[in-house]
Amino acid sequence: MTAFFFFPIAIVVLISASLVIFFRNPVHSALSLLLTFFSLAGLYILLNAQFVAAIQVIVYAGAIMVLFLFVIMLLNLDKVKKERERHPLQKAFGILIASLLLVVLGSVIASGILYGTKGIYTVEKVAAIGNTKAIAGLLFTDWILPFEITSILLLAAIVGAIVLSKKEL
Amino acid sequence: MPIDYIPILAFLIFALMFAVGTIAMSSIVGTKKTTPEKMMPYECGVDPIGSARRRFPVKFFIIAVLFIIFDIEAVFLYPWAVIFKDLKVFGFIEMGIFILILFVGLIYAWKKGALEWE
Numbered sequence: 001m002t003a004f005f006f007f008p009i010a011i012v013v014l015i016s017a018s019l020v021i022f023f024r025n026p027v028h029s030a031l032s033l034l035l036t037f038f039s040l041a042g043l044y045i046l047l048n049a050q051f052v053a054a055i056q057v058i059v060y061a062g063a064i065m066v067l068f069l070f071v072i073m074l075l076n077l078d079k080v081k082k083e084r085e086r087h088p089l090q091k092a093f094g095i096l097i098a099s100l101l102l103v104v105l106g107s108v109i110a111s112g113i114l115y116g117t118k119g120i121y122t123v124e125k126v127a128a129i130g131n132t133k134a135i136a137g138l139l140f141t142d143w144i145l146p147f148e149i150t151s152i153l154l155l156a157a158i159v160g161a162i163v164l165s166k167k168e169l
Numbered sequence: 170m171p172i173d174y175i176p177i178l179a180f181l182i183f184a185l186m187f188a189v190g191t192i193a194m195s196s197i198v199g200t201k202k203t204t205p206e207k208m209m210p211y212e213c214g215v216d217p218i219g220s221a222r223r224r225f226p227v228k229f230f231i232i233a234v235l236f237i238i239f240d241i242e243a244v245f246l247y248p249w250a251v252i253f254k255d256l257k258v259f260g261f262i263e264m265g266i267f268i269l270i271l272f273v274g275l276i277y278a279w280k281k282g283a284l285e286w287e
Contacts (some may be wrong), residue, residue, distance in 0.1 A: 050174075067233065074224060111218065120232055130251075136251050
């Protein structure tokens with residue numbers, strides 16, 4: 001049942017993620033990335049992580065995507081395209097590094113599937129109390145300090161954006 | 170349960186099929202007589218001036234970043250609301266501190282005129 005949905009969604013994820021790189025037009029890449037975010041949300045739902053799936057859509061497909069679109073809008077891309085030069089050895093280095101990465105990843109995969117130590121929150125337990133409640137129960141009690149620090153991180157983002165983009169402070 | 174999300178999947182597939190279907194049907198059934206006016210980008214009847222691929226003012230960027238930050242704040246409020254009753258006063262105070270820190274940011278943005286559309 002899960003496999004019936006997993007494989008089509010996983011194929012969409014892989015194809016759309018590759019297209020992000022292969023499209024020449026940055027707007028097409030951005031749209032492809034949007035499809036990747038949405039299909040990843042589907043994978044999270046299959047993992048019984050509904051809250052993470054909702055966050056994936058709200059934060060990634062909603063907010064992070066806005067940032068990508070702004071980078072596309074703020075840069076003058078027609079000009080960038082003309083000025084872009086290709087290094088003669090660019091392709092050779094790319095192939096070299098990609099094959100090295102293949103060796104590293106291949107040796108890890110060949111050594112067998114790695115399992116981490118299991119925590120107390122098993123799939124059954126999370127399903128019983130609900131994904132959102134399980135996350136909230138930990139975030140607002142055991143992980144209160146990282147949660148409060150997040151607000152300082154967001155505050156720094158506000159100040160940084162204003163300092164960088166305002167002409168006169 | 171993942172099974173509860175099948176209506177959403179069905180909705181997405183139907184929306185995709187409708188979009189692809191209407192475009193495919195119009196290209197199969199419709200006549201293809203092009204005039205320069207027809208091939209112009211549709212701008213609500215106004216003739217387009219210049220290319221759309223141009224640089225946008227940075228003031229859009231500030232609004233977008235502020236949106237992202239308060240969007241993430243809202244994301245934190247949602248799980249908090251789910252267990253608000255269990256946390257009692259402790260939960261109220263911790264979220265109060267969180268919102269207060271972000272409120273300082275909002276005041277800063279306001280005072281610096283980041284919300285003004287000059």
